[in-house]
Amino acid sequence: MSRTFWSTEDVATPDVFAYWSDVICDTLVQVAARSTSEAPFAGRIEHAALDGIGLSTVVSGAQQVVRTDRMIARDQEEFLLVIIQTGGRSLTRQDGRAATLLPGTMTFLDSTRPYTLEFSGIFSQLVVRIPRRLLPGRGLTGATALELDGRGPGRLVSDFLVGLDRQQRDDPAVAAVLLPHAVGLLESVLDWATRGSIAQTSAAALARERIHRFVRERIQDPALDAATVAAGCGLSRRSLFRALAADEESLTELIRRLRVTRARRLLRDRPDLPLAVVAAQSGFGGAAQLHRAFRSVVGMTPGTYRAAATDGGASPVVAGQWD
Incomplete structure (x- = not known):
């Protein structure tokens, strides 16, 4: 298990956002990002890799993040991104769907298809990056950019993932034992989310x-x-x-x-x-x-x-x- 911390705190002002963009690409997936506020920009990411699964705590300011077809084609691996909002507000778009995320809500993004993230102010998230090879046969159509309302199965799984991130800071060995359960829970909530969305989908x-x-x-x-x-x-x-x-x-x-x-x-x-x-x-x-x-x-x-x-x-x- 490895843990890395990045912050714009010690970066010269003219280079802050370029540095931040590089950090996002290196930690998560290839994207293009731009600041959407006149206020000075700041951001930090704390990232841990646990048996190929990434756990990234992101705290930052107003910005827009876009993933395009060209960026998708350049990546060497495919991921499911599970985004759990822990502070602030964000808007996620993928496959013609939009999900507004408030603290306690969770959404899924498929790294093989374009998406947009918009943050209007200071926010915090836990982003779990899971290689698609760990979810064999899992078709994500119908579950991408699907907002879970913070109750029921969605809330149980998001609480488990937040707890897992906290546990790997305190005791990585215990977190490694719990990790397979996280993958199983995500498969279950994806099934639940897909079934639940069918009746609501146009x-x-x-x-x-x-x-x-x-x-x-x-x-x-x-x-x-x-x-x-x-x-x-x-x-x-x-x-x-x-x-x-x-x-x-x-x-x-x-x-x-x-x-x-x-x-x-x-x-x-x-x-x-x-x-x-x-x-x-x-x-x-x-x-x-x-x-x-x-x-x-x-x-x-x-x-x-x-x-x-x-x-x-x-x-x-x-x-x-x-x-």
Whole structure:
């Protein structure tokens, strides 16, 4: 178990927010952040890593944090982020949903899809970062950016996670024993949250989830198009496009993004595969099509990305840069 502490307290004023942006990217996931207040900015993060699961206590001021497709494509691992609000107020957006977080509430974010966090003033949070590989088969569609109201199962799990963070400060050995129970509890509350949200979710949101699932399952098919997706989801083409409009992402952009995501995994996990094979297994018509789409989404060529992944280095991201 390792524990690290960062603070802007000793950073020169002109460099404070750039330093803060770097800390967020290094501790959680790649994002772009900007201050939204004229007041002097301050922030601190206390981070612990426990068997691959990160526990980060964040205290900071007004800001906006954005995670884009390009940043997602540059990351080497996928995470579930569990955010528990302990002070102040924040607004979370992902997949067309918005959750207002007050002390005692909790939300889930999937690091493989874009999101936005907005903080209007001083706030504090506990952010639990869990590798998706520890939640095998867990589909997060329908549970992302879902606010739990601080009562019932949600409150029990958030209290356990806050207690686990406190315990690993006092006795890391005991915290390590309790850690597997945290993963099990999160799986249970995700099931509960998903079931509970179905009745409250609009028809358009349910259609959007169905579309995303259908496209993901058939992303290797190079003939995948609007007619196929609409028929497979039991929708008219008009309903298909209307359902996707809330995400401000067209079907073409969705297919391209998911194909690039698959190609990125193949490039990282199978460095021996020729680009033509990577393209075919990702649903692209050929290596040239893969190259164009990959460069558009990721901002670099497939070869450059594979070299960086093979070397074990992180892909370059300029702190605070909006993609």
